[in-house]
Amino acid sequence: MAPWPEVEKPETNNYIGDSSKQNQNMAGKEGENHKGNVASLGNKGEIQPAFSTVALIDETRPEEDDPWALPELQDTGVKWSELDRKGKIVRVLYGIGKFIMLLGLLYMFVCSLDVLSSAFQLVGGKAAGDIFKDDSVLSNPVAGLVIGVLVTVMVQSSSTSSSIIVSMVSSTLLTVRAAIPIIMGANIGTSVTNTIVALMQAGDRNEFRRAFAGATIHDFFNWLAVFALLPIEVISGYLYHLTNVIVESFHLESGEDAPELLKVITDPFTKLIIELDKSVINAIATNDESAKNRSLVKVWCVTETNVTLQNVTIPSSENCTSPDFCWTEGNVTWTLKNITETEYISKCQHIFANSDLPDLAIGLILLALSLLVLCSCLIMIVKLLNSVLKGQVASVIKKTINTDFPFPFTWLAGYLAMLAGAGMTFVVQSSSVFTSAITPLVGIGVISIERSYPLTLGANIGTTTTAILAALASPGSTLKYSLQIALCHFFFNVSGIILFYPIPFTRLPIRMCKTLGNITAQYRWFAIFYLLLCFFLLPLFIFGLSLAGWPVLLGVCLPLLALFIAVVVINVMQKRRPHSLPEKLQNWDFLPIWMHSLEPWDNIIMSSLAFCGKHCCSFCKCCKVNAEQEGAKDKQLKTMEVYENTMAMADEERGGRRAPAVACVDKTGTNNTAL
DSSP: OOOGGGGGSGGGOOOOSOHHHHHHSTTTOHHHHHHHHHHHHHHHOOOOGGGOHHHHHHHHSOOOOOTTSOOOOOOOSOOGGGOOHHHHHHHHHHHHHHHHHHHHHHHHHHHHHHHHHHHHHHHHHHHHHHHTTOHHHHTSHHHHHHHHHHHHHHHTOHHHHHHHHHHHHHTTSSOHHHHHHHHHHHHHHTTHHHHHHHGGGTTSHHHHHHHHHHHHHHHHHHHHHHHHHHHHHHHHOHHHHHHHHHHHHSOOOOOSOOOOTTHHHHHHHHTTTOOBOTHHHHHHHTTOGGGGGSOSBOOEEEEEEEEEEEEEEESSGGGOSOGGGEEEETTEEEEEEEEEEEEEEEEOOSTTTTOOOOHHHHHHHHHHHHHHHHHHHHHHHHHHHHHHSOTHHHHHHHHHHHOOOOGGGTTHHHHHHHHHHHHHHHHHTOHHHHHHHHHHHHHHTSSOHHHHHHHHHHHHHHHHHHHHHHHHTSOTTTHHHHHHHHHHHHHHHHHHHHHHSSSGGGOHHHHHHHHHHHHHHHOTHHHHHHHHIIIIIHHHHHHHHHHTOHHHHHHHHHHHHHHHHHHHHHHHHHHHOGGGSOGGGGSSTTSOHHHHOSHHHHHHHHHHHHHHHHHHHHHHHHHHHHHHHHHHHHHHHHHTSOOSOHHHHHHHHHHHTTHHHHHHHHHHHHHHHHO
C-alpha cells in the first residue's frame, strides 16, 4: 500500500470519475466524492490509499521513544532554594552519608570480585593447570586461543593465566610464539566478569538493555580483534617479531615489586577470608607431580627457608657430589649435601586456615557468598546512584562524560575517554573491576554506549601497562619472557583499537552490542544463553575438536564459519538492498519459524518456567494450608475455654467467623493436589 502523501501528487491520482471537479470542490463535496470512490472500488475491487486508516493512524501516532536515549533523572525532592536552614543542613548530612555509604559499597564490591576470583581458582585452578600440560594441543593456535578463554574464565583473572604462561615459557615447556594465542584468549576471558555483573540489572527492561550492551561491547571488541589479528599473527608472526626486537634492544635487570595500589586497600579484608598459594597452579602446569596433592589454600603465611650442609647416605659412590666429599663406612656410603628445610613460623589468619574441607568445597562456599555480596552491593549501588544522580548533579555528570568537543576537535573526546579509562584501570589494577564498575552507570543512563566504548578500550590498555610493570619486577630468570608476553598483550590491544575505533564506520562493537541489547531486553533468558555459549560451550566445542587434530578441526569449523559469514551477509543485504537478492532470500520465511525467530524458544522456556513455578507455588500453598489448619485448630481450642469476661468470648467468636476463608483455601489446596 502506498503511503498517504503520494495520494496528493497529480500523477499518482487514482480516483475514478471527475477528478477536476473533485480538486475544485473538495471542501464542499467530500460526501459525493466519497460515494463515487466507493462505487468505483466496488466496480474494480481496488483499495485506494486515500482512505487507508493505517496511514491516518501513522500520521497521528506519536513517535516512539529511542530506547538508547539517556533517561532524564528528574529531581522529585524539594528544591534547595525552598529549604530552610535546618533542611539544608539535613540534606548536606544526608549527602555526606550517601557518599560514605557509596564508598563502602564500592569497597565491598571490589573485595567480592577478589574473593570471586579466588573461589573460581579453588574450583577450577588445578583443572586449568592440567589443561596447560598438553604440549601438542598448545602448539595449535586455535586450541591455544580457546584454552586461554577457558582458563581465564576458570580463574577469573587474566593476570593469573598470564603468570602461568610466563612460568611455562621460562621453563621451556612453551615458546613465546605459541603463547601469543593463549594471551589473546585470556583477553577475551577477562570480559566475562562485567557480563555477569550486567545480569544483576535484569529487573528493569531498559536498564538491562543498556547495561548488557555496555558490558558486551568489551566482548565484541575482543572477539573481533581476535578474528582479525590471529590469522595475521599465525601467517606473519608480527607480534612476536616486534616484541622480540624491543626486548633484545634493552639491557634488562630485575627490579623491585610492581606497585599494587588497590591491593593495599583490599588485602587487609580479603586476607581475613581466604589466601591462596598460586604457585601450586604454576607447578601443575609445569609438570610438577608433587603439586597435585597440595592444597591451593595457604595455611602458613610466615615461613623461613634454611639451607644446611649435612651428611647423608647415598646408594653408591657414583652418586657422590664430589669425590672429596664422599667416604665409605662399612657398607654405607656417605656424602655432604645441601639440605633445604622450611621452618613454619606463623599460620595465616583467614577463616579457612584450620579447615579440613577440600578445595572444591571451600571454593563453592566462597563462590556462593561472593556472588551474594556482589549482587547485594550492586543492587544497593544502583539504588544509591539513582537517588544521588538526579536533577542538576545528573545533568552536570552527563555533560562532562558524554559531551563532545566543538567541530574541529570532536574526535578528541573519545581519545581522552580512552586515556581516562587507562588511568583508572592502572589505579585499580584490574580491567574487570573498572568495567564492572561502569556497567551499572551505563545501565541507569549516566554514561552512553558510545562513551563507554573508548572507556572500555582504555581499560584494555591500562591492564596491559600494569602487566608490563609487573613483568619488569620479575626475577632475572623470567624477566625476558614475562616482558615479551606483556608487550604482546599490549600491542595486540593497540592493533585492535587501530582496526575498530579511529574511523566511525569501523566501530562495529557498538552496533553489535546494541543489537544484542535489544534481543536480551525482549528475551531476558537469551543473556544467560549468550554467556554460556560464548565463554563455555563454544570454547569447549573447539577445544574438543582440536584434540582430534587439524583435519577434524578444519573439516568441521570451516563449513560452519562459511555458513555464519553467509548468514551475516544475507541479513545485511535483506535490510539494505533486498532487491539485489533472489526473491526467496529476501526474507527467512521459507525456513521453519524456530530457525529464524526466538519466539518459539521463548514460549518453550516461559512454559517450562511457568510449569516449575506452578508446582513450586502449589507446594508453598499446601504448606500454607497446613499452617492455617493448625492455626484454626488452636482457635477452636481457645473458643472452648471458659472466660469470665464476655467481651473476650465475643472476640473469639468473631475470630471464628473467618473459618469459611480457611475452608476456601482448603478447597484450593485440594484442587492443586489433585492436579
